[in-house]
Amino acid sequence: MKLLSLKNITLAAGMALISSACTSRFDNINKDPNSPTTISPQYLLTYGLEKSIDRYWGTSTRFERLNLDAAELWIQHLGRNIYSNEGDNYEASQALMLNNWQSFFNDSQLNFQRILTITAENGSQPHTNYYGVALVMRTWVFSLLTDTFGAIPYSEALKGGTDSPILTPKYDSQEEIYTQMLADLKTANEKLSVTGPAISGDIVYSGSILKWKKFANSLRLRLANRQAAKKPAASRAIMKEILADPTTYPIFTSNDDNATLKTTTSRPSNNEWNETMIWGSRTDWNLSKTLVDKLVSLNDPRLDVYGTQQGNVWQGVPNGLPDAIATTYLSTAAKIGTTFTKADAPEVVMTLAELNFILAEAAIDGDIDGGTATAKDYFEKGVNASMAQYGLTTPASYFTTVGTVTREKIMEQKWISLFANGVEAWVEWRRTGLPVFPAKDPRSVFANDGVLPTRLTYPGSEASLNGVNMKAGIALNGGADDFKTKLWWAEK
Missing domain, CATH: 1.25.40.390 (Serine Threonine Protein Phosphatase 5, Tetratricopeptide repeat)
Structure with missing residues (x-):
């Protein structure tokens, strides 16, 4: 805990x-057994x-949340339905x-x-x-x-x-x-x-x-x-x-x-997202349209874990929308799933799924000799591990739907598996440029000349x-x- x-x-x-102590003469006199x-x-x-892990995962303090108010938005796992200038439009406060x-x-x-x-x-x-x-x-x-x-x-x-x-x-x-x-x-x-x-x-x-x-x-x-x-x-x-x-x-x-x-079900040992969204009553985030559309196209069962559907269809909020438009998605776009907002949700640093996608990329790039294991083998192990992480079984048709294993597919599945680990997903996107995100919503307004941030400035x-x-x-x-x-x- x-x-x-x-x-x-x-x-x-x-x-x-x-x-x-001022002098050695007072050493023993000044010793307090209750003050080591x-x-x-x-x-x-x-x-x-x-x-360190709380800070990485998402401190509950506004303007300081590297994961929630920067990386998870920039990597299009999440989108904001209000205060788009707090990360979603590529702006960031000096406090960050x-x-x-x-x-x-x-x-x-x-x-x-x-x-x-x-x-x-x-x-x-x-x-x-x-x-x-x-x-x-x-x-x-x-x-x-x-x-x-x-x-x-x-x-x-x-x-x-x-x-x-x-x-x-x-x-x-x-x-x-x-x-x-x-x-x-x-x-x-x-x-x-x-x-x-x-x-x-x-x-x-x-x-x-x-x-x-x-x-x-x-x-x-x-x-x-x-x-x-x-x-x-x-x-x-x-x-x-x-x-x-x-x-x-x-x-x-x-x-x-x-x-x-x-983490535990008791404060202050609870998950930082629980502290922010449940105890802090912040409802500023929905799933990003980019993530929702991708998971829907793959018929991916992780969608029901990552989010909670609102309305009759799965919908995500486009990133970078001005507040006047973004707020209309509050009650229609998918909410963040309770798996991530419950008090005792784990704060994740690294997983078996990520490791297997690392090895899949290394294999397809020729950086490792996998022996009997191929890039495809590591890729499928990565997907299976990500599913199992949430108590799911990979659907029988899933790999057929995904198609031929390429570097792009490896990085796309790695991005999916890193949901909530926005900082890590942000690093991987900046390194490889993958996955390739869809065109920006024409209603969106971005700072930073429309460039997805590649680093933070020094404080x-x-x-x-x-x-x-x-x-x-x-x-x-x-x-x-x-x-x-x-x-x-x-x-x-």
Whole structure:
């Protein structure tokens, strides 16, 4: 379960770490048994997991929801029936950039980094499994940051509290960051030991180290595939290493392995979409016409899970409509399904379906030798896993309806399976340009010159506090600090 109350514990521990008694004479006098000067990694882990995955999935705070008010709209899973300027028309508030940047670095990364520091071999509480889990999560959050902004502080980040603090860290290129992230995931897999010491505070896998190893290696495949068009030899070597030795490098093999944050039916441990849409009574979103039309054309049973039909026919809201038109869809377009708005709905980070679509793409691109498995095999496993994730069985005629397996079909099915994981779907669309979306509704009005955003701009805090390095980061991105500069892994 999620434990928001850990915030005070973490902050208290942080203050304790940076403060000290005036003289050694008062050390014992000033000790308060109820105010610890150190904190167990289990509490840091719970807090870091909760804050990072909640932030990714869709914080309930308006103007800050990267997934709900940006990615899910831009990728046309959802559309707005009001306030189209809050993401649906390609606009975004400064709060979106600022608060996601600060939260991922401060609420997430500082806690994972603290775990790494205290559980390292030379740390105060050596523990290989806490270390491995924290390294996986730190890597995942860094991947979110670089895939959202481009170049970011990386090699010098998280060093503000060290003996030689760096308060204005340099920006590293995406290529450099990817190289190190892939190396860190390999290290994490090596550190994680199923026969090693147990961990507590794990609200993702309930302490299963084998599942953390599977996530580490599956995530490594995701990142290797993402950079494959830019660094094919390195990516192929990584994929071959993992797939050739499943004992050393286990990966997802069932939906039980999916990386998800466990939520509960009680606040504040409920799903963030439940907090926003049920407790917050926000009805701003319907399913996008693009998604609804595609699922209807495929007679796809996931439509009944993703949405709830209103009226006699399935209808979605076109993206980018002015409010005066968009509001007419509130009571006619499909609502978001209760599978995603119920209190204990899981907040999903990575699934078996996604992994199989990664392998299908790698196979069809020639980046892996699947042995007896072909791109078609991985493709069908991906669809079946996505269906099974929601208790569905793939209809007997489904693959006939889909047709010949191509790269375009793989990416289309990946997009369908990533419903609610808008941030991940947004990355994949920006990388490949797939799926190809239908023509925009002629009534829609888009900002950003009608260009679907390719990145977020750096927050204003960076310009004022780290301006010189931010300018160097903009140069590393190879374009202006706007919503139209393509990131390093973009294939077109």
